[in-house]
Amino acid sequence: MDLQVLRFFREVADGATVTDTAARAHLTQPALSRALRRIEHEAGAELFRRSGRVLRLTPAGHAFKMHVDDVLDHYDQGLRAVEEIVAPETGLVQLAFLRTFGTWLVPAVISSFLELWPRARFELRQHGEALLVDELVDGTSDLVITSRDPGNPQLVWERVLVEPLxxxxxxxxxxxxxxxxxxxxxxxxxxxxxxxxxxxxxxxxxxxxxxxxxxxxxxxxxxxxxxxxxxxxxxxxxxxxxxxxxxxxxxxxxxxxxxxxxxxxxAERDIGMAWAAGRTLPPLSETFRRHVLATAPLTLPGDYAG
Incomplete structure (x- = not known):
């Protein structure tokens, strides 16, 4: 069983049809179906049941997918770690933020960072406060920008600036x-x-x-x-x-x-950045963290004065 087949399994398990998954992978539908059956054969259990055009996970499939997610996530993190060592200036920063910051703060700090590190890449997600905490705890994001200290012992939070209301x-x-x-x-x-x-x-x-x-x-x-x-x-x-x-x-x-x-x-609200306590940030994400803490206070517009 190779990792690419596991990625196909995860995509179908997340709700994609076999037809669409096969098309994206440039495979025939029968070839992908055979690959999924091989996984079931190796697992020794039925992992999918058909429901209309999509396949639904069986209880055994749900149990298996949890471990597939862990395997693929750890593998991707390993590739990323190697990339950060070999070429740290071309790495990926995984950033999540409160939706309201997507119109001014986040574009400003990313733009100024890319002036210094033009080959850096960003993976961006927007959520409300509760889901931002999940992003860090689950390891989906390296950093989050939110409006207050989440008060979670698993996280470190530092104030970036204070925004008037x-x-x-x-x-x-x-x-x-x-x-x-x-x-x-x-x-x-x-x-x-x-x-x-x-x-x-x-x-x-x-x-x-x-x-x-x-x-x-x-x-x-x-x-x-x-x-x-x-x-x-x-x-x-x-x-x-x-x-x-x-x-x-x-x-x-x-x-x-x-x-x-x-x-x-x-009348004001805190804006801060959080990251997972005890987890070493990838080099480029750590560089971006320092950049935000140093430059974000300069992003408030002049019409906030007075």
Whole structure:
């Protein structure tokens, strides 16, 4: 049994059809089917059962796949380790990050890093906070950029920068003519937040409590861009970072949400980088880690001043 056949097995086990897998591998469908049957013969058990056009894992197949994943992951890590030694400047950095950082922070630090290490490659993933922790614990990513310390003893977290938050209000809001406001001034209004489990949701509730009230939450979502759109649609107010992209879609009415400075509480959120404790980072990933910690504080735009 060779490793390529195991990769075919994993692809089919993850839901791909035999036809599509064979086409990608430039094999005939019968040839791939024979390869999968050889695996079953060596395992001494039926690993798949047909369900329509796809094959589903049997209980024995699920047990076998766990070990196949380990074998292939360890093999790929070994190849990567050799690559890092032979040609460290051409290595791969596996990076995961919070979705909101994909429009400004992550592109900025990668771009500046590639100016120094132009042959470096990146494998990028975007998630919410909970899945970012899984990326590190499972070894899927070397580094993650997230909005707070996950508080996980298996991880090391270091603050990179502090991002201000603004009070986002609709364009027709009674405070729309102001540049700054107290958070307490919207204590009786409807709030739009991320769902439970997101750091920004927790930060919003803590800041409102500090301002002397519990927010009345009328809408929840999974993306900051959605929150901003709901505010623009005059459905409530929210605590948000400024939109950090020149391509941010305009309001359908031509009047986007306004972002006011908050004066009665320290409205901000931590942005940090985490990695697995006790696990030595590949050389290029370690170089990138140091680069981010040194350069990311320079990425906040000038309109955050004041």
């Amino acid at each position: 603004r009070l986002a209000v609709p364009p027709n809001h009674r405070l729309a003519h102001r540049k700054k406001a107290k958070l307490a001034e919207v204590a009786d209004e409807s709030f739009i937040t991320l769902r439970q489990g997101y750091a920004l949701r927790e930060t919003t509730e803590l800041l409102c409590a500090e301002a002397g009230f519990a927010p009345h939450i009328c809408y929840e979502a999974d993306e900051v861009a959605t929150l901003r759109g709901l505010v623009t649609a005059r459905l409530g107010v929210s605590l948000l970072p400024l939109p950090q992209t020149a391509t941010f879609p305009p309001s359908p009415t031509g009047h986007p949400a306004l972002h006011l400075g908050v004066t009665d509480v320290r």
